Amino acid sequence: MPVLARWIEAAGIPTVVVTMMPAVADERRAPRVVGVEFPFGHAFGMPHDKAMQRRVLELALRVLAGAASFGTRVDLDVEWPLPLREAYRAWQPKVPSPIVRKLLEARAQAST
Amino acid sequence: MVVDSYRFLPRSFRPFYEGRGPYPGEESPVWAPFEKRLSASRIALLTSAGVYLKASQASFDVGGEQSNPEWGDPTWRSIPATARPDEMAVAHLHINDEDVLADPEIALPMRGLAELVKEGIVGGAVAHHVAVMGYQDRGLEDWRSTTAPEIVAHLRGQGADGLILAPA
Numbered sequence: 001m002p003v004l005a006r007w008i009e010a011a012g013i014p015t016v017v018v019t020m021m022p023a024v025a026d027e028r029r030a031p032r033v034v035g036v037e038f039p040f041g042h043a044f045g046m047p048h049d050k051a052m053q054r055r056v057l058e059l060a061l062r063v064l065a066g067a068a069s070f071g072t073r074v075d076l077d078v079e080w081p082l083p084l085r086e087a088y089r090a091w092q093p094k095v096p097s098p099i100v101r102k103l104l105e106a107r108a109q110a111s112t
Numbered sequence: 113m114v115v116d117s118y119r120f121l122p123r124s125f126r127p128f129y130e131g132r133g134p135y136p137g138e139e140s141p142v143w144a145p146f147e148k149r150l151s152a153s154r155i156a157l158l159t160s161a162g163v164y165l166k167a168s169q170a171s172f173d174v175g176g177e178q179s180n181p182e183w184g185d186p187t188w189r190s191i192p193a194t195a196r197p198d199e200m201a202v203a204h205l206h207i208n209d210e211d212v213l214a215d216p217e218i219a220l221p222m223r224g225l226a227e228l229v230k231e232g233i234v235g236g237a238v239a240h241h242v243a244v245m246g247y248q249d250r251g252l253e254d255w256r257s258t259t260a261p262e263i264v265a266h267l268r269g270q271g272a273d274g275l276i277l278a279p280a
Contacts, residue, residue: 001160001246001277001278001279003135003138003252003255004158004244004255004259004260004263004277005275005277006138006142007255007256007260007264008260008263008264008267008275008277009142009143009144010142010144011144011260011261011264012144013144013264013267013268013272013273013274013275014144014145014146014273014274014275015144015274015275015276015277016274016275016276016277017277017278017279018276018277018278019278019279020115020117020119020120020279021117021118021121021129021279022115022117023117023118023130024117024129024130024132027131027132027133027134028134028135028138029134029135029138029139029140029141029142031141031142031143031144035114035115035117036115037115037116037119038120039120040120040121040206040207040280041161041204041207041208041209041211041212041218041219041280042211042218042219043159043218043219043278043279043280044217044218044219044221044224044278045218046218047211047214047215047217047218048214048215050217050224053217053218053221053224054224054227054228056221057221057224057225057228057276058228058233060276061150061155061228061233061234061276064146064155064274064275064276065146065149065150065153065274066146067146069143070141070142070143071141075113075114075115076115077113084119087120088120090208090211091120091207091208091211092207092208093205093206093207093208093209094208095205097177097181097205097206098177098178098180098181098205099181099182100125100206101181102181
């Protein structure tokens with residue numbers, strides 16, 4: 001995603017990446033980054049929580065339109081309202097993704 | 113307050129993301145200045161949650177990813193800003209899709225953006241936003257040669273002055 005942002009930016013369209021892994025977006029050299037400490041799949045917040053979603057969207061717009069230079073990153077100071085353990089379990093797919101399954105199988109094989 | 117980028121990531125996955133540096137050939141700064149006022153600008157959204165319109169669009173190819181875990185469907189979908197949540201489906205093997213289906217705004221806040229337009233904070237929204245399927249750090253060649261130029265052409269056609277991208 002940060003790389004896609006770079007290609008779109010290079011074509012002349014300003015971009016901002018709203019991400020739960022802002023450190024990775026930074027490393028991948030995204031032009032503008034908004035960090036959110038939210039579970040995967042929830043870049044703009046909790047379902048049906050309009051106020052929370054609006055806070056993220058407004059910050060994204062502010063950074064998109066107002067960042068002065070490349071590499072600007074602003075993190076949103078909003079804590080996920082559910083207990084960590086519950087949220088950590090809830091975002092993950094019921095069946096591990098193909099690449100995760102492959103990595104787990106490779107690890108299991110290496111340890112036998 | 114600095115966000116912990118790994119708070120919700122299983123600990124064993126962290127080395128796949130942390131300290132990997134820029135993508136090869138993508139080290140230098142890129143910058144397109146945002147020159148207009150926000151209230152005079154048209155904004156587009158892009159999600160990588162694998163959202164598509166179930167009645168009129170093909171799903172992303174999750175079968176292809178099942179048979180080749182290193183591969184991910186590099187195509188994209190044009191999502192009308194007027195699409196209702198019940199018209200949308202999600203094809204994504206890396207997240208639990210229940211919350212996105214319950215409220216697609218958490219990935220693609222089209223209604224939230226429309227409200228800011230109505231209030232005059234944002235000048236406008238594009239008529240068609242963009243959806244892709246994420247988790248594709250491997251095999252970016254199709255993205256560079258095809259997907260990205262197609263999305264850029266779409267955004268230009270929509271008169272977008274800026275883009276908010278949100279990975280799933």
